[in-house]
Amino acid sequence: MKINRKLAVIIILIATVTLTAAATISDPEPVRYTNLKVLPKNIGSKELQGIMVDDFQDGLGVTCNFCHANAKDSRKLDFASDAKPEKQIARVMMRMTLGINKKYIKLKHPQIGNAALVVTCNTCHKGLPFPEGTEPK
Numbered sequence: 001m002k003i004n005r006k007l008a009v010i011i012i013l014i015a016t017v018t019l020t021a022a023a024t025i026s027d028p029e030p031v032r033y034t035n036l037k038v039l040p041k042n043i044g045s046k047e048l049q050g051i052m053v054d055d056f057q058d059g060l061g062v063t064c065n066f067c068h069a070n071a072k073d074s075r076k077l078d079f080a081s082d083a084k085p086e087k088q089i090a091r092v093m094m095r096m097t098l099g100i101n102k103k104y105i106k107l108k109h110p111q112i113g114n115a116a117l118v119v120t121c122n123t124c125h126k127g128l129p130f131p132e133g134t135e136p137k
Contacts, residue, residue, distance in 0.1 A: 035080040038094045051113040059121030
């Protein structure tokens with residue numbers, strides 16, 4: 001009987017320590033992105049990174065500096081800046097693919113990054129910055 005009581009006390013202590021530790025761990029402050037015009041304002045960093053890498057980087061074969069301008073005071077990128085016209089073009093293209101998926105594929109609530117999208121950047125770009133035959137001269 002003493003072994004069962006000791007085991008019960010140990011289990012209760014472990015549970016108490018675990019619950020206390022879990023209660024004291026706080027979630028980090030969510031990142032707030034600025035100047036999002038097509039993507040959801042409350043998008044998470046993991047979801048945004050997935051869209052930027054899986055949709056844009058892979059679909060167009062480009063890196064971040066294709067659309068994002070350099071920051072004025074450092075070598076980093078200014079992701080909120082609209083200085084490069086490619087960023088506005090990307091927004092137009094996102095709206096276009098969402099519209100095609102909604103109108104012709106009949107998706108009720110298409111969102112960039114959603115695996116249900118049939119028409120994506122890669123549909124036309126096929127890993128190239130400009131779809132074949134549309135390269136700037």
